[in-house]
Each structure stands twice: as structure tokens, then as C-alpha cells.
Amino acid sequence: MRKLLFRNLFRPPLTERPPDRDEEAVAELAACVDRAARRRLGRSLAIREVDAGSCNGCELEIHALNNAFYDLERYGIRFVASPRHADVLLVTGPVTKNMREGLERTYNATPDPKWVVAVGDCAVDGGLFAESYAVVGGVSAVVPVDLHIRGCPPEPRRLLAGLLALLESAG
Ligand code: SF4
Numbered sequence: 035m036r037k038l039l040f041r042n043l044f045r046p047p048l049t050e051r052p053p054d055r056d057e058e059a060v061a062e063l064a065a066c067v068d069r070a071a072r073r074r075l076g077r078s079l080a081i082r083e084v085d086a087g088s089c090n091g092c093e094l095e096i097h098a099l100n101n102a103f104y105d106l107e108r109y110g111i112r113f114v115a116s117p118r119h120a121d122v123l124l125v126t127g128p129v130t131k132n133m134r135e136g137l138e139r140t141y142n143a144t145p146d147p148k149w150v151v152a153v154g155d156c157a158v159d160g161g162l163f164a165e166s167y168a169v170v171g172g173v174s175a176v177v178p179v180d181l182h183i184r185g186c187p188p189e190p191r192r193l194l195a196g197l198l199a200l201l202e203s204a205g
Contacts, residue, residue: 056191057103063194064109070201071111075121078110079197082120082144086137086173087163088127092154092187096124099190111197117144122197126153128160128169129176141177149180149200153193158182 071079083096099106100113114120117140129137141150152173155161159172173179183196 060104060191060194061109063191063198064104064106064111067111067194067198067201068109070198071121074201078112079122079201080112080114080120081122081124081197082114082117082140084123084125084137084140086125086127086133086157086176087130087169088154088156092126092156095187095190096126096153096193099193104190117141120144121148122200123148123150123177124153124193125150125173125177125179126157128156128163128166129171129173130168131170132168134170134176137173137176150177151181151183151196151200152179153183153188153196155184155186158184161186 068078071077083093085093098104099111106112117123123140123144125137127133141148150173152158156163157173160166160169163169164171170176181196181200183193185192188196
């Protein structure tokens with residue numbers, strides 16, 4: 035018992051090291067998204083997140099955009115509570131049968147011009163859950179999709195790069 039106690043006292047932690055900080059690159063990317071949004075919309079970008087049936091892995095990465103490290107609000111990019119205030123619908127997960135109507139109603143409630151971004155491999159074609167009896171398919175099986183951001187889950191920097199590509203391709 036004592037041996038075990040001593041071993042645990044001196045053993046280094048088993049957790050993985052966090053990835054190296056690349057704050058400059060994130061800041062530059064976020065500022066580019068904000069500039070593109072202001073050019074395109076005349077104001078900053080409002081995003082409504084819709085979980086259409088994901089495992090929540092994608093949500094963890096999307097939430098990270100608002101944490102103290104990424105802190106997107108400082109660049110004017112906001113997550114909003116209602117689709118009526120949104121420019122972009124960020125949709126995750128395979129679309130489950132239970133969420134199909136919710137996604138359609140959210141899409142219809144979002145004013146034009148609007149963009150739909152399907153986030154994660156499941157949102158592309160159902161991913162891991164494609165064969166499930168409870169799943170309709172990818173997001174494009176229910177609403178038109180403007181951009182797919184692949185990954186399982188995609189990391190925050192990739193989400194930002196996707197949003198920037200969307201705004202730039204929109205003119
Ligand atoms: S893409 Fe991966 S992390 Fe995202 S909902 Fe599917 S399984 Fe989960």
C-alpha cells in the first residue's frame with residue numbers, strides 16, 4: 035500500500051499536453067471573418083447553432099469558440115439565441131427524425147440572406163450514424179447547405195477558416 039502511495043505521489047500526470055498556443059493565427063483568422071462579415075453584411079456576423087442530433091463532440095468545439103482562449107465576441111462574432119437574429123445556421127450531427135421538423139422550422143425562421151454550414155462528418159452524410167433507423171441523413175437531406183466543414187469533430191480554427199471561406203465566396 036505504501037509503495038503504491040509513493041509511486042502515485044511521484045508519477046507525472048497521465049493527461050496529454052495541450053496543443054501549442056497559436057493565438058496570433060486565431061486572432062488574425064477571427065479578425066478576417068469579422069472584416070468579411072462587415073463588408074458583406076455591413077455589420078458583424080450572427081450565428082445560430084442547431085444540434086440536429088450530434089453526439090455533442092462538435093458542440094464542445096463550437097463552445098470553445100466562446101471560451102477565454104478563443105473569445106470570439108471580441109471580434110464581433112456573436113452566437114444568438116433565435117434564428118430570427120441569425121445570418122448563419124451552424125448545424126451539427128446527423129439529422130435525426132425527431133429533429134427534422136425543428137431544423138426545417140429553424141431554417142424557415144431565419145431571414146434572408148442566410149447561410150447554412152454543416153459542421154462535422156455526421157452533418158455531411160450521417161457519418162457514424164448513417165445506418166441508424168433514427169436518422170434521416172446529412173443536413174442537406176433536409177435543408178440546402180452552403181458549406182460543409184469536415185472533421186470529427188472539426189477544431190475551432192477549422193470552424194473559423196470555414197466561416198471565412200463562406201463569407202469570401204459569398205462576395
Ligand atoms: S462528427 Fe464526430 S464529434 Fe461531430 S457529431 Fe459526429 S461523431 Fe460526434
